[in-house]
Amino acid sequence: xxxxxxxxxxxxxxxxxxxxxxxxxxxxxxxxxxxxxxxxxxxxxxxxxxxxxxxxxxxxxxxxxxxxxxxxxxxxxxxxxxxxxxxxxxxxxxxxxxxxxxxxxxxxxxxxxxxxxxxxxxxxxxxxxxxxxxxxxxxxxxxxxxxxxxxxxxxxxxxxxxxxxxxxxxxxxxxxxxxxxxxxxxxxxxxxxxxxxxxxxxxxxxxxxxxxxxxxxxxxxxxxxxxxxxxxxxxxxxxxxxxxxxxxxxxxxxxxxxxxxxxxxxxxxxxxxxxxxxxxxxxxxxxxxxxxxxxxxxxxxxxxxxxxxxxxxxxxxxxxxxxxxxxxxxxxxxxxxxxxxxxxxxxxxxxxxxxxxxxxxxxxxxxxxxxxxxxxxxxxxxxxxxxxxxxxxxxxxxxxxxxxxxxxxxxxxxxxxxxxxxxxxxxxxxxxxxxxxxxxxxxxxxxxxxxxx
Ligand code: ARG
Numbered sequence: 001x002x003x004x005x006x007x008x009x010x011x012x013x014x015x016x017x018x019x020x021x022x023x024x025x026x027x028x029x030x031x032x033x034x035x036x037x038x039x040x041x042x043x044x045x046x047x048x049x050x051x052x053x054x055x056x057x058x059x060x061x062x063x064x065x066x067x068x069x070x071x072x073x074x075x076x077x078x079x080x081x082x083x084x085x086x087x088x089x090x091x092x093x094x095x096x097x098x099x100x101x102x103x104x105x106x107x108x109x110x111x112x113x114x115x116x117x118x119x120x121x122x123x124x125x126x127x128x129x130x131x132x133x134x135x136x137x138x139x140x141x142x143x144x145x146x147x148x149x150x151x152x153x154x155x156x157x158x159x160x161x162x163x164x165x166x167x168x169x170x171x172x173x174x175x176x177x178x179x180x181x182x183x184x185x186x187x188x189x190x191x192x193x194x195x196x197x198x199x200x201x202x203x204x205x206x207x208x209x210x211x212x213x214x215x216x217x218x219x220x221x222x223x224x225x226x227x228x229x230x231x232x233x234x235x236x237x238x239x240x241x242x243x244x245x246x247x248x249x250x251x252x253x254x255x256x257x258x259x260x261x262x263x264x265x266x267x268x269x270x271x272x273x274x275x276x277x278x279x280x281x282x283x284x285x286x287x288x289x290x291x292x293x294x295x296x297x298x299x300x301x302x303x304x305x306x307x308x309x310x311x312x313x314x315x316x317x318x319x320x321x322x323x324x325x326x327x328x329x330x331x332x333x334x335x336x337x338x339x340x341x342x343x344x345x346x347x348x349x350x351x352x353x354x355x356x357x358x359x360x361x362x363x364x365x366x367x368x369x370x371x372x373x374x375x376x377x378x379x380x381x382x383x384x385x386x387x388x389x390x391x392x393x394x395x396x397x398x399x400x401x402x403x404x405x406x407x408x409x410x411x412x413x414x415x416x417x418x419x420x421x422x423x424x425x426x427x428x429x430x431x432x433x434x435x436x437x438x439x440x441x442x443x444x445x446x447x448x449x450x451x452x453x
Contacts, residue, residue, distance in 0.1 A: 111194070158427075
């Protein structure tokens, strides 16, 4: 493509070092789409004839079909998807193909292709997030009465509904989807016409191109447009954070599936056995998701590091944006899809979760609240309950089995109605403030989410 200035061929090693066709081939449909819009603009400017435009469009569509059918010969010597397609087009239709790159550079071309690709993938990821949320909601609904201990520091804290725990992830995923929708706005800006860095002396109607490709906005600075990869960094961040949320859920699933917790049973279809230990049933999907999240964070660090030292404008370093981008998108899509399936098929051992949630100490806070309602200042109530906990541990007597006398030894604010507090269902029902896990609240939340999704 640049043979005019050069006397010797590019070294083989340099070709191999610099090629991106082995991975950017997947931009082909966007490259074709962008080139057709570009050809239309060339036609509108009178730079190609109607016939040439037709030949270009037909040729590009043929190439697209050949690639889809696996009949296209990608050439490493042609570096990337842009030059592979352009060269094949010129081979096909001759001169008209050679006119296509008028007033265009691969720098604005690759920016356009990548934005078109990101646009489609963001939409796909948002759909997968909704599917994952749906699985969490279905499971929450299936086990709407299940109670579990809620933890802080991985120490039992207070009882909650299992559904509340799952809905916490639905909230996180909702923010993830919001972030992606927001990132979409900045992706959805049309860069073609920026040329290599300074536009072109041949001025095309950028508005026409934007309209044809359904972009509501056009980049306003050609130098920024060819070197901006913020939208990629932002998208990978959004994906990495979604991965981090799945990774936290993975950790919960792994703990729950352990013999120590024994809260859930994952389906055979979503676990693996051991080649050595016959009894094993391993939560590999969750472990892999936790592991792959490390890669997502790596992808983010990779793109940020690529951008950070670049002088204006385009530098070849920017070709390194694609592998982390593709990897992040492929990884999160796979994780969301497989996780949704696993959560759908998961069984909750509700007797076990209830037994764990029936740990009497989980209601120590409720007893402190009880004292507060008897006009004891909270700090004192906290201390009283601390003493009662120590007493209960020392004598190995649960709160419910302590006599009223024993209660009164610690505080005379205790009355016979104290025993009414010591019921897990009462305790849950009482948590009826906005955002708290009373069964009525959870039912409302489930309804809200189902409507929303
Ligand atoms: N494959 C290149 C990339 O992904 C396309 C742009 C090449 N531009 C250039 N000036 N060499 O960045």
